[in-house]
Amino acid sequence: xxxxxxxxxxxxxxxxxxxxxxxxxxxxxxxxxxxxxxxxxxxxxxxxxxxxxxxxxxxxxxxxxxxxxxxxxxxxxxxxxxxxxxxxxxxxxxxxxxxxxxxxxxxxxxxxxxxxxxxxxxxxxxxxxxxxxxxxxxxxxxxxxxxxxxxxxxxxxxxxxxxxxxxxxxxxxxxxxxxxxxxxxxxxxxxxxxxxxxxxxxxxxxxxxxxxx
Numbered sequence: 630x631x632x633x634x635x636x637x638x639x640x641x642x643x644x645x646x647x648x649x650x651x652x653x654x655x656x657x658x659x660x661x662x663x664x665x666x667x668x669x670x671x672x673x674x675x676x677x678x679x680x681x682x683x684x685x686x687x688x689x690x691x692x693x694x695x696x697x698x699x700x701x702x703x704x705x706x707x708x709x710x711x712x713x714x715x716x717x718x719x720x721x722x723x724x725x726x727x728x729x730x731x732x733x734x735x736x737x738x739x740x741x742x743x744x745x746x747x748x749x750x751x752x753x754x755x756x757x758x759x760x761x762x763x764x765x766x767x768x769x770x771x772x773x774x775x776x777x778x779x780x781x782x783x784x785x786x787x788x789x790x791x792x793x794x795x796x797x798x799x800x801x802x803x804x805x806x807x808x809x810x811x812x813x814x815x816x817x818x819x820x821x822x823x824x825x826x827x828x829x830x831x832x833x834x835x836x837x838x839x840x841x842x
Contacts, residue, residue, distance in 0.1 A: 632657040640689035647686040647806030685736040686806025716765030736806040
């Protein structure tokens with residue numbers, strides 16, 4: 630499989646491509662000429678490459694939301710995200726509480742499972758946070774052991790593309806640029822909360838929101 634094909638497949642699978650998750654494909658899209666070739670191909674199906682605001686990742690979006698099918702697909706993706714949003718935001722808070730520098734998770738950032746577990750097991754507050762996350766994400770929530778819950782949550786975040794685990798033991802996790810897209814989505818929600826309920830501008834306002842998402 631050549632770089633064009635592998636990149637196209639990742640874009641169509643709704644992946645966020647960054648140097649940590651997909652280094653070859655990220656290098657391909659970082660080249661202006663190659664990205665232009667891909668955009669020309671994607672334009673045939675009404676899609677285009679979007680770069681995250683921090684410049685760390687690429688993903689695929691519609692050039693415009695101009696029909697019901699596209700609107701429904703975007704709404705479906707947004708609803709799926711909404712179902713796990715609270716659990717993922719709670720995870721961000723947990724990770725930030727454990728980090729001595731209290732830094733948000735960014736692409737390239739590293740997490741050690743053993744260090745996370747040690748911190749959680751020493752704090753009732755962190756254990757309660759972990760229990761809340763396990764419940765919201767429905768991962769390891771039936772287990773009484775923090776170790777099992779933590780591993781289930783980390784495996785889920787790898788499955789969803791937020792982390793990669795470069796070693797077979799899975800003890801080290803590297804964040805991807807999907808966190809960049811998450812922050813942009815949360816910012817959009819914070820700024821435009823209640824737009825769908827507003828009756829002032831009707832369908833035009835919905836069109837604007839769809840395009841922004």
